[in-house]
Amino acid sequence: MVRAGGRSFLLLCLISLSCGTLRKSPLTNSISDSNVASLAPLTSTLWQQPLGATAPTVVLKRPAKRKTQCSPEGGRQVKAAERAEKIWSVPSDLNLELTAQGVTYLQARTVSPPVAVRYWQSWKMVTNFVISKTSALPRALAQTAVDTCLSQLLDLAFFDGEELAMGRDAAASVMYFMPQWRRPQSLSLPLSTKALKGWEKLTPPVARLPCPLEVTFWAAQMAWQAGLFEISLALLVIFMFTLRPSEVTKIRRKDLVPPGNSCKWWTLILHPMELGEASKTLEYDETILMPTARFNWVLQVVYQLFILPFVGSSMEFRMEELLFPTLLTSAMNDFLKGLQASLGACFGKFHLYRLRHGGASSAIALGYLSREEVMRMGRWRTVKSLQRYEKASRLAQIMASLPEKIKPVVHGAEAALKVAFAKVK
Numbered sequence: 001m002v003r004a005g006g007r008s009f010l011l012l013c014l015i016s017l018s019c020g021t022l023r024k025s026p027l028t029n030s031i032s033d034s035n036v037a038s039l040a041p042l043t044s045t046l047w048q049q050p051l052g053a054t055a056p057t058v059v060l061k062r063p064a065k066r067k068t069q070c071s072p073e074g075g076r077q078v079k080a081a082e083r084a085e086k087i088w089s090v091p092s093d094l095n096l097e098l099t100a101q102g103v104t105y106l107q108a109r110t111v112s113p114p115v116a117v118r119y120w121q122s123w124k125m126v127t128n129f130v131i132s133k134t135s136a137l138p139r140a141l142a143q144t145a146v147d148t149c150l151s152q153l154l155d156l157a158f159f160d161g162e163e164l165a166m167g168r169d170a171a172a173s174v175m176y177f178m179p180q181w182r183r184p185q186s187l188s189l190p191l192s193t194k195a196l197k198g199w200e201k202l203t204p205p206v207a208r209l210p211c212p213l214e215v216t217f218w219a220a221q222m223a224w225q226a227g228l229f230e231i232s233l234a235l236l237v238i239f240m241f242t243l244r245p246s247e248v249t250k251i252r253r254k255d256l257v258p259p260g261n262s263c264k265w266w267t268l269i270l271h272p273m274e275l276g277e278a279s280k281t282l283e284y285d286e287t288i289l290m291p292t293a294r295f296n297w298v299l300q301v302v303y304q305l306f307i308l309p310f311v312g313s314s315m316e317f318r319m320e321e322l323l324f325p326t327l328l329t330s331a332m333n334d335f336l337k338g339l340q341a342s343l344g345a346c347f348g349k350f351h352l353y354r355l356r357h358g359g360a361s362s363a364i365a366l367g368y369l370s371r372e373e374v375m376r377m378g379r380w381r382t383v384k385s386l387q388r389y390e391k392a393s394r395l396a397q398i399m400a401s402l403p404e405k406i407k408p409v410v411h412g413a414e415a416a417l418k419v420a421f422a423k424v425k
Contacts, residue, residue: 094120101139101177111176122166122173129153138174143181143188150174151191154199164203167196207388209348211358212395213239213366215402218413219339219350224420230324231332233302235355240295241268241288242359242378242389244280245329245352253307254319256299266290266299281379288377292368301421346401357389365392 094117098108108116130138130149138146154167171185171192181188216239223232234248247270257267266289271277273284290299302323310318329352336350343350360378363369369377371386380386402410 091117091120097123097177101179103177103179107179116176118169119173119176122169123177126150126153126170126174139178146174146178147189147191150189151195154192154195158199158202164196164199167199171196207391208353208357209398210361210389210391210394211239211350211354212399213358213362214399214410214413215343215347216355216358217417218410219336221413221417221420222339223335224417228335229305230327231335233298233305234324234327234332236295236298237302238352239355239359239362240290240298242356242363242374243270244356245332247271247279249322249324249327249329250277251323252320253310253323256302256307256323258299258303263289266296279379283379286379288379290377291373294368297418297421301424304424342403342406344401344403344406347398357391358395360386360390361392361395364390365395 127138130146133149134141134145150170153170157166171189175181175185175188186193216235220232220235223235238245238248255269259265268288270286271279271284278284279286306323333351340350360374363374364371375386378389
């Protein structure tokens with residue numbers, strides 16, 4: 001028992017040292033109550049500053065995980081394997097603030113790095129506003145004082161035309177950087193929570209519009225003609241499997257499995273357990289079947305270009321690599337944004353998430369998948385969740401609103417893409 005306790009204490013110390021919690025924070029040395037007033041900018045421009053845009057980047061390495069072995073009594077054994085070390089890249093000033101607030105490594109990991117950076121930008125805005133009102137840092141004030149300032153900030157943001165997401169991030173950032181406050185948020189920030197409810201009533205949620213199947217194939221055709229083969233096929237994979245945009249950049253070659261004796265359909269495995277990275281809903285080994293032959297010709301091209309050259313005993317290690325090695329979601333969004341003008345003003349903003357909505361809507365509208373199959377493919381657990389994505393009735397309306405000169409091109413894109421793909425050997 002003594003030996004086990006010693007190991008636990010040593011592990012705790014190592015984690016604390018990796019987070020910097022045992023070191024004195026430079027932030028707490030550089031900011032004092034006597035000069036906080038000079039840090040506050042004008043309240044009317046708090047949310048217009050490029051917060052943290054020029055901050056250098058520091059890489060925090062996650063402590064190595066212990067090897068685990070499943071009990072043979074469970075009916076199966078899993079070979080213990082070294083998991084790849086996770087890298088969490090965040091701005092250095094965010095790391096300093098987490099240290100100053102006493103937020104531990106594991107507490108910081110409750111959100112993803114992009115969300116942590118977004119919260120950090122909101123927290124800087126809230127901090128500056130609180131300083132301008134009270135000449136004190138938020139952590140030096142009572143919860144009620146911070147809550148009052150935050151509710152006033154939400155009013156200013158609303159009348160300044162900001163999005164509701166900005167207000168939600170501001171409230172969430174306070175709870176993220178002040179984890180010792182009571183939960184839930186409605187108890188810690190009652191005034192701000194009430195203000196957000198009022199904002200929600202005045203700003204009803206806006207759902208994303210689906211991207212029709214014809215427009216998706218047209219976008220893929222444009223990318224293929226431009227020599228952007230990864231983007232072309234990735235757009236189709238997102239649409240066909242109703243993926244979240246970031247998921248297509250994490251697929252390994254071995255995760256796209258062609259039909260065989262064990263399964264007659266194409267299969268896609270997301271968030272494999274051995275990589276240690278869960279999905280948005282904290283799930284591992286999410287398996288998606290493509291229970292239709294409609295898109296076999298697309299998947300066959302993906303297999304021929306990005307998987308087949310690496311099949312074989314001598315190249316087996318290459319199957320662990322990414323399916324689309326150089327693909328970036330930012331590059332795909334930039335490409336879609338470039339096509340937006342050709343689709344007319346009524347089409348709206350063209351971004352990747354519309355493909356997930358469009359995949360679900362088109363499958364039900366065209367009848368090549370049932371509603372239950374779409375739910376399983378999109379990993380929606382309830383019909384209500386599916387209804388937020390599936391808007392089959394909108395597809396015809398969107399197609400009718402396209403400019404007349406582009407309608408024939410869009411309608412013929414799937415056939416043109418089949419001809420182009422047939423030349424792939």
